[in-house]
Amino acid sequence: MAQKGIAIIGAGMIGGAHANAYRQFAHRFGDMPLAIVCDTNAEMAGDLAQKYGFKAVASDWKQVISDSDIHVVSVCLPNFLHTEVTQAALAAGKHVLCEKPLALSADQARPVRDAARTAACVSGTVFNYRRIPALADIRARIEAGDLGAPVQISVLFQCDYAADPMLPHSWRYEFDKAGPGALLDLGTHAVDMARFMFGDVAEVVGAVSTISVPQRHLPLGTTTGHGHVELSDETATVDNDDVMSGLVRFANGAQGFVSASRVAVGSGNRLAVEVHGTRGTARFTTEMPSFYELALFAPGQPSNFMRVPNRPSSPSIGDLAPVPHDLAAIGYAEVFGYLIHEFLGAIAEGKPLENGSIEDGYRAAQVLDAIQRASVVNEPVKVAFED
Incomplete structure (x- = not known):
């Protein structure tokens, strides 16, 4: 079975919440290794990866999304980057969980909603x-x-x-x-x-x-x-x-x-x-x-x-x-x-x-x-x- 690696893009405060949750539950779903923490701040990425057991770090989110071994992506970046990264992840066929807010406005959120509707992958907004x-x-x-x-x-x-x-x-x-x-x-x-x-x-x-x-x-x-x-x-x-x-x-x-x-x-x-x-x-x-x-x-x-x-x-x-x-x-x-x-x-x-979908993020x-x-x-x- 192919590995379904998990990547966290954004090693700030909320990235830690995602990392902790993946460490706690990913093993219940078969071979889903904690693969990459990505952040432009190498020290932060390294600290988060070491703390929660992720295998590697990266600085370029585009490289992470193009990695064929990565199947699951959490977008934990500042608000103004959510739409670009989430759309790119959906286009690459990744399962993606985007932090709230989905976008800075409904106009910016609509293309993400449209992409999620047609994507052959699971997606959601973080309404924990x-x-x-x-x-x-x-x-x-x-x-x-x-x-x-x-x-x-x-x-x-x-x-x-x-x-x-x-x-x-x-x-x-x-x-x-x-x-x-x-x-x-x-x-x-x-x-x-x-x-x-x-x-x-x-x-x-x-x-x-x-x-x-x-x-x-x-x-x-x-x-x-x-x-x-x-x-x-x-x-x-x-x-x-x-x-x-x-x-x-x-x-x-x-x-x-x-x-x-x-x-x-x-x-x-x-x-x-x-x-x-x-x-x-x-x-x-x-x-x-x-x-x-x-x-x-x-x-x-x-x-x-x-x-x-x-x-x-x-x-x-x-x-x-x-x-x-x-x-x-x-x-x-x-x-x-x-x-x-x-x-x-x-x-x-x-x-x-369905319980906190990209559609829910758009409606909000x-x-x-x-x-x-x-x-x-x-x-x-x-x-x-x-x-």
């Missing part, structure tokens, strides 16, 4: 939070009608990595390279979770944007992730949002609120979801990962919340839980592993990855565009539905 057992459970309850007809959803994704004004300027703070700031970097997850729960968004009724740190110092050295480095005296303008919020209406008539912040002090990586239906409410936050809260309406009885634990039988877990016991917390790394396991399983079975981009536009024009913006 769909695999949180509690959120998968809540979605299953919505589909089963347990919460009644959808009425309202609130999804907040809050981080504080940019709250420190002494964090150096980088591509993340440039609209041309990162697109909308917190909205695209974090709000992509919020928008996808809203769609995951309630379906397509028909209209953005309104949106508001804030830049709270308008200038940042340029770094003297290389930056990685959200790390601090020595700063120069020179500053550069931040021209994308630190906070963005949007009020939306779904195709099913329900309403929603999505918000993203990279300056929410005290929020390391917080996703909070609250769903209201005509018969019940469900709430979950990543700050309390062991359970979600649920209240179901019963005539003549008080609607007291109950705690529903993450159980081994929950969707997305199966035999993957390292500690298969009720209320054993499921963390970020485990959930990321479930995504990689599902991706590799789709490859092994020759089936599409359409909503993100509408939110960004609504914040500028200060009026409702329709979201176009395309086949």
Whole structure:
């Protein structure tokens, strides 16, 4: 049997999450060696390869994609490089998992979506939070009608990595390279979770944007992730949002609120979801990962919340839980592993990855565009539905 080598393109912070997940699960699917880590920074590529057991390093992503021994590619590059590399990987017949956001705009995402539709390989967008057992459970309850007809959803994704004004300027703070700031970097997850729960968004009724740190110092050295480095005296303008919020209406008539912040002090990586239906409410936050809260309406009885634990039988877990016991917390790394396991399983079975597809990445981009536009024009913006 031919080897199906795995390559990670981009050795930064998120590349490590992919590498860890492949190391954990690739062996379950036969001969799928951890082959190459690719990055223009040779030291970073070497460190990541050594840490997670990848056999080789490279500096040119085009050479990696042209390598006939590489069958699986994770694209873990800065946002502005996602479309070019993902399209090239699809054209080369590679199975490809692209980090979010799929592109800086829906116009840029559309060719990737079109290529994925015709490619004879498995592809997906990294929407790892769909695999949180509690959120998968809540979605299953919505589909089963347990919460009644959808009425309202609130999804907040809050981080504080940019709250420190002494964090150096980088591509993340440039609209041309990162697109909308917190909205695209974090709000992509919020928008996808809203769609995951309630379906397509028909209209953005309104949106508001804030830049709270308008200038940042340029770094003297290389930056990685959200790390601090020595700063120069020179500053550069931040021209994308630190906070963005949007009020939306779904195709099913329900309403929603999505918000993203990279300056929410005290929020390391917080996703909070609250769903209201005509018969019940469900709430979950990543700050309390062991359970979600649920209240179901019963005539003549008080609607007291109950705690529903993450159980081994929950969707997305199966035999993957390292500690298969009720209320054993499921963390970020485990959930990321479930995504990689599902991706590799789709490859092994020759089936599409439907739970977080390239199509989902494109649909999210359409909503993100509408939110960004609504914040500028200060009026409702329709979201176009395309086949």
